Amino acid sequence: MLEIKNLHVKLEEEDKQILKGVDLTVEAGKVHAIMGPNGSGKSTLSYVLSGRDGYEVTDGSATLLGEDLLDMEVEERAAAGLFLAFQYPVEIPGVGNMTFLRTAVNAQRKARGQEEMSSAEFLKVIRARAKDLKIDAEMLKRPVNVGFSGGEKKRNEILQMAMLEPKMCILDETDSGLDVDAMKLVADGVNALRDEGRGFLVITHYQRLLDHIKPDVVHIMANGRIIKTGGPELALEVEQNGYADILEEVA
Amino acid sequence: MALPQAKQDATEARIAALSLPEGGWAEPARREALARLRAMGLPNARDEYWKFTRPDTLVSAEAPAARVLETDETPLFDSRDRLKLVFVDGVFSAEESDDPSLEGVTIDRLAEAKDIHWAKDLYGVLEARGQDPVARPLAALNTAFATDGLLIHVTGKPSKPISLIYRHVSDTSDAILHHVIKVDAGAEATILENGPAAARFNKCMEVDLAEGGRLHHIRAQGRDHERRAATHVFARLEKESVFKSFTLSVNGAMTRNEVVVEFTGDDAVAHVAGACMGDGDFHHDDTVFVTHDAVNCESRQVFKKVLRNGATGVFQGKILVKPDAQKTDGYQISQSLLLDEDSQFLAKPELEIYADDVACSHGSTSGAIDEDGLFYLRARGVPRGTAEDLLTIAFIAEAVQEVEDESLQEDLVERVAGWLARRRG
């Protein structure tokens, strides 16, 4: 599904290397988790994959279903099936959540040569999905993320994911700022989307989310590299002992 | 004080190209306006009030030509039930207009209004009041030389909007229109204006609101790229009256819209708002002057400008609070969205306050499109162009929301969205 090879990334404006050779493959139907100390490059990886400005790929490659991701425009990556749930969802005053989502869903459909969703159909689907995530209709009418609480923003990300039905979902600390119940809702939202044709890359600092979304593979990222890969037990180890042992082990 | 010779010559040259309509009740007012004009002289580049906008093409004896835009789009407001009053290159066309009889309003044509008309007490009167403390010579010229216009007396609550449609058909037309609108106590009406009017258009609208009267004014200035316009609105508000004016401008080589509001009665409300979108050879100036001379009045100025490819936007807005105008609530915001580095926004926000118990605020900002917002939208699959359009519409939304009628808001936004989509092809 997602294949990242020897990815080197530096900041465009500065001589600062952030990713120093990331190798990572997420297979269809699998959930991979990435953990790692603050500043290790997890968000940078997710931004580079989704095409944010400000980064320069100096070496390596990233493909989605065999297609070169790094060569595509941001919106093309989305239409190809990539989705990033932002660590910090952006507020967009003046653009209604509903308008935004309908525009996005139909733009992706159009890009894939599918028929656009009618307003009525769209409404029906979004109401059902919003209800599952306990997002009330009032929130859908408000401008995108404006005045949303931290947890509401994260739930809104998952709603977008549910509406867009991407093939490859990257979740960047979607659990941070969520209360216990909201975490469960979000995890249920993710689990509902798990299927054979879809891959997940879940970035998190805590085992708690992984209790609900059981990962197949866990990676540890440090200093711009994946330094260790293992099963779900790796997350438990981090939870108990922190990163010190692992960092020492590979040093 | 004698005018500088160059200014006097330019003024006389313009006057010589015009003829003052004689006879009838308006003639004394026209002659007084002509005297005012001669005393002030037409503006030139040295005038402080014209620091950001070059007046030369607006005051020249001959109007610069402007091609008529070929377009197949349905004019704005076309689908609405309204009383249509059409001007073609500044001349009222009875043929194309509806029968102007509508309950709650009487409408006469300035060029035809018989002797002793109610408008005698207003024609040129509000304009003259608006000449102090800042001279507005193009408005005095208008009062003196207007060749047509409507005298609209709102006596009740007409069931539909009064829609003034300005068609531009000749490349060289130079139109001067003057409207007077009198809103009786407790009466309420909506005035719609749209269309480019002429190659060069000088329009003046005097609005007098009696106690509790309400007027909604929504205008869309025509899209003809080369058209030029200098417009003035003079509004006087009596007790508890409400005046809300919104202007949408897209294209046009030169636009100077002045709005002069005077509160003379307590507890009145005036909102003046505008959104403009300019591309390339586009200069758009909103100049607003609000005088609070009564207690507990609310004024709002909300202006948004979207500029690209070297377009220029200007905002000069002033709130003057006289010593006795306690409990004044004055708000003013002007913002520009600069879509590239060639475009510029020049703003001069001013507050002058002589009362002590007031709440006045103002702000002015200039910025590029929000890159984080753009990335977020694109990351959800919205193509760059559409994402920029969404953010652009969001930017002007605050000004559009000043229009009270939501269906009109929708019309305006839909139209803007259409234009944006069309320009991307």
Ligand SMILES: Nc1ncnc2c1ncn2[C@@H]1O[C@H](COP(=O)(O)OP(=O)(O)OP(=O)(O)O)[C@@H](O)[C@H]1O
């Ligand atoms: N645009 C930028 N300008 C300057 N430094 C940057 C930029 N983007 C990333 N960095 C730096 O790159 C490093 C990696 O940042 P990144 O946000 O990817 O870390 P992270 O692993 O997601 O951390 P966290 O767990 O705190 O979210 C950090 O040192 C960060 O300061």
Ligand SMILES: [Mg+2]
């Ligand atoms: Mg991060």
